Amino acid sequence: MAMRQLARLHQRLSPSLIPRQHAPSRAWPPAADAAFLCRGLASSVSSSAAAAGREKSSRRTLGYLLGVAVAMVGASYAAVPLYRRFCQATGYGGTVQRRESVEEKISRHAxxxxxxxREIIVQFNADVADGMPWKFIPTQREVRVKPGESALAFYTAENRSSAPITGVxxxxxxxxxxxxxxxxxxxxCFEEQTLLPGEQIDMPVFFYIDPEFETDPKMxxxxxxxxxxTFFKVNDS
Incomplete structure (x- = not known):
C-alpha cells in the first residue's frame, strides 16, 4: 500500500522536474512580412513609372493637338487663294478657267x-458666310446678253456691325x-474689301460671253x- 502511494507521488512530481525547452528565437522580419514589403516596394516603383509614362504621353498628345490647331489656322488664311488657284486651273465649281485672255478673245472674234x-439671261445671286455681319445683294436680278457681247452689273454690300469689317x-x-x-x-472677287460701320458700297462686275457658246452643242x-x-469675313489677325 505504501509502495503504491510512493509510485503515484513520483509520477506527479516527475513532469515538474523536467526542464522546460525554450522556443527558438524568430528572425525579423518574418519571411512572409519580407515578401510583403518587397511586393509593396515593387508596386510603388511600378506606379511611379506608369505615372511618368502617362505624363509623357499627355505631353505628346498636347503637342500634337497644338500643332493641329496651328496648322488649321494657317490653312484658313491660305484657303481663299488656294481655292482661287485650284478653281482657275480646273474650272471646279463653275469657276472660269484662265486660258486665253478676255482681250485676246474679243480681238480674235472681232x-x-x-x-x-441667241439671247442668254444672266442671273445674279449673293450670299454671306456665317459670322459675316454684312448685307450683300445684287443690285439687279438679271441682265440679257448675246454671246460676243459684254455687260455690266453691280452688287451692293453694307457693313451692319459697329466695327470695321474686312471681307473677301x-x-x-x-x-x-x-x-x-x-x-x-x-x-x-478674291480681293479684300474693308467697310467701316454702316458703310455701303457698290461693286461692279464687267463680263463677256464668248461667242463660241452659241456653236457648242453642249450648250x-x-x-x-x-x-x-459669297462673302467671307477676314480675321483681324
Whole structure:
C-alpha cells in the first residue's frame, strides 16, 4: 500500500522536474512580412513609372493637338487663294478657267467677224458666310446678253456691325459647263474689301460671253447662267 502511494507521488512530481525547452528565437522580419514589403516596394516603383509614362504621353498628345490647331489656322488664311488657284486651273465649281485672255478673245472674234443671235439671261445671286455681319445683294436680278457681247452689273454690300469689317468673296458660275464661256473683265472677287460701320458700297462686275457658246452643242438648251458670289469675313489677325 505504501509502495503504491510512493509510485503515484513520483509520477506527479516527475513532469515538474523536467526542464522546460525554450522556443527558438524568430528572425525579423518574418519571411512572409519580407515578401510583403518587397511586393509593396515593387508596386510603388511600378506606379511611379506608369505615372511618368502617362505624363509623357499627355505631353505628346498636347503637342500634337497644338500643332493641329496651328496648322488649321494657317490653312484658313491660305484657303481663299488656294481655292482661287485650284478653281482657275480646273474650272471646279463653275469657276472660269484662265486660258486665253478676255482681250485676246474679243480681238480674235472681232477679226473673224463673228456674229450671234441667241439671247442668254444672266442671273445674279449673293450670299454671306456665317459670322459675316454684312448685307450683300445684287443690285439687279438679271441682265440679257448675246454671246460676243459684254455687260455690266453691280452688287451692293453694307457693313451692319459697329466695327470695321474686312471681307473677301469667292464666286462660281452655273451650270458648270457654261463657265468656260463666261469671262470676267472686271470683278471684286478674291480681293479684300474693308467697310467701316454702316458703310455701303457698290461693286461692279464687267463680263463677256464668248461667242463660241452659241456653236457648242453642249450648250444647247442652256439659256440661263447664274453668277453667284459669297462673302467671307477676314480675321483681324
Amino acid at each position: 477679226r473673224d467677224g463673228t456674229t450671234t443671235s 468673296s469667292t464666286y462660281n458660275v452655273a451650270p458648270m459647263k457654261a463657265a468656260i464661256y463666261f469671262n470676267k473683265i472686271q470683278c471684286f 444647247e438648251g442652256v439659256n440661263n447662267i447664274v453668277l453667284s458670289y
